[in-house]
Amino acid sequence: MGQTLCICSRGSITIDNKRYYFIQKLDEGGFSYVDLVEGVQDGRFYALKRILCHDREGRQEAQTEVEMHRLFSHPNILGLAGHTFIERGGKSEAWILLPYVQKGSLWSVLEKLRDKGSFMPERRILKVLQGICSGLKAMHDRGYAHRDLKPTNVLLEEDDRPLLMDLGSMNRSRMEVKGTREAMTVQDWAAQRCTISYRAPELFNVESHCVIDDRTDIWSLGCVLYSMMFLEGPYDMVFQKGDSVALAVQNPVTIPQPCSYSESLQNLLSSIMGSNPQERPDVNWILDQIQDMTCSSPNTQTNMGSRVLHVGQSRGSRDLNVVLLSLARPVDLRKTHSVCEHMQNLYSDKHQGIKWY
Numbered sequence: 458m459g460q461t462l463c464i465c466s467r468g469s470i471t472i473d474n475k476r477y478y479f480i481q482k483l484d485e486g487g488f489s490y491v492d493l494v495e496g497v498q499d500g501r502f503y504a505l506k507r508i509l510c511h512d513r514e515g516r517q518e519a520q521t522e523v524e525m526h527r528l529f530s531h532p533n534i535l536g537l538a539g540h541t542f543i544e545r546g547g548k549s550e551a552w553i554l555l556p557y558v559q560k561g562s563l564w565s566v567l568e569k570l571r572d573k574g575s576f577m578p579e580r581r582i583l584k585v586l587q588g589i590c591s592g593l594k595a596m597h598d599r600g601y602a603h604r605d606l607k608p609t610n611v612l613l614e615e616d617d618r619p620l621l622m623d624l625g626s627m628n629r630s631r632m633e634v635k636g637t638r639e640a641m642t643v644q645d646w647a648a649q650r651c652t653i654s655y656r657a658p659e660l661f662n663v664e665s666h667c668v669i670d671d672r673t674d675i676w677s678l679g680c681v682l683y684s685m686m687f688l689e690g691p692y693d694m695v696f697q698k699g700d701s702v703a704l705a706v707q708n709p710v711t712i713p714q715p716c717s718y719s720e721s722l723q724n725l726l727s728s729i730m731g732s733n734p735q736e737r738p739d740v741n742w743i744l745d746q747i748q749d750m751t752c753s754s755p756n757t758q759t760n761m762g763s764r765v766l767h768v769g770q771s772r773g774s775r776d777l778n779v780v781l782l783s784l785a786r787p788v789d790l791r792k793t794h795s796v797c798e799h800m801q802n803l804y805s806d807k808h809q810g811i812k813w814y
């Protein structure tokens with residue numbers, strides 16, 4: 458990537474000999490300002506992330522973020538369009554040019570649903586989760602961990618394809634901690650770089666002799682899944698009330714009840730969010746679960762116009778209880794019957810009887 462940049466009077470910048478017009482401010486992160494710019498040559502929109510580097514270490518961190526973007530060419534990881542460093546008054550600023558994703562972050566989508574009093578259907582959750590896991594798998598397979606996975610760091614394309622972004626906290630996934638001093642260094646680093654309400658329990662009190670690995674991302678993934686289900690992070694309220702997140706994450710996650718999502722999804726959430734990292738699954742196992750659930754879970758919005766609200770089994774019974782919500786129009790009755798037939802086929806192997814309500 459070239460190092461040339463000029464700021465012209467008409468509000469344009471040049472990176473790698475290509476000019477971009479400034480359009481408007483987009484957002485502000487904890488470490489950066491993000492602007493919308495338009496390529497003069499290609500007419501495309503880009504997000505320009507500007508990071509103020511206070512010292513040599515800050516510059517190195519920004520350089521690492523650039524390198525992490527370059528390392529991956531994956532449909533679920535945001536690519537890099539260009540970058541440069543500019544020096545001003547003894548300080549440097551990293552300018553990272555990224556493809557602009559108009560729909561914005563997963564968090565902004567969840568906020569809109571919450572404002573409308575709506576929710577995210579299970580099938581949609583599974584689709585987004587699968588994409589996030591595919592991006593994570595690419596990172597973990599190459600020995601890296603994201604370390605700051607959260608709904609504001611996932612962008613959603615128009616077709617709901619998620620893109621992992623903000624690779625500024627990424628590092629090698631395996632960190633071997635030998636002694637109290639190293640433990641404190643890792644803990645202080647996590648306090649700065651891993652968002653508190655999505656931070657894995659083992660990063661709050663790092664033990665003197667331990668291995669931190671990519672399962673910190675799995676914890677954060679659980680928090681992202683929880684956010685999609687309940688439109689807020691599991692520890693958002695704890696943090697907002699000023700209570701201790703470090704303490705709260707030691708207990709098993711509480712799933713608000715009644716919950717309209719399938720038991721499989723609730724179980725998946727509980728297994729992902731194990732406080733003990735040794736008991737947390739890896740991303741491959743989660744991808745397998747999602748695959749199974751996508752193929753077999755009937756507790757989703759169907760394209761037949763009816764919605765299965767609940768599937769469950771009474772204790773000690775082989776009967777399956779199904780609560781089916783049919784849309785009110787008469788035409789949907791026929792469709793409801795086809796959902797029943799479909800489910801009868803799905804479950805006939807495993808269950809002697811299905812009770813419909």
Ligand SMILES: Nc1ncnc2c1ncn2[C@@H]1O[C@H](COP(=O)(O)OP(=O)(O)OP(=O)(O)O)[C@@H](O)[C@H]1O
Pocket residue numbers: 483484485486487488489490491504506555556557558559561562609610612622623625
């Ligand atoms: N390519 C993009 N397309 C659209 N919006 C973007 C893009 N990149 C960043 N943004 C917006 O800017 C916000 C901040 O970006 P980013 O998370 O990279 O900054 P940050 O300073 O590292 O933030 P933090 O560390 O607080 O998460 C994002 O949450 C998103 O709303």
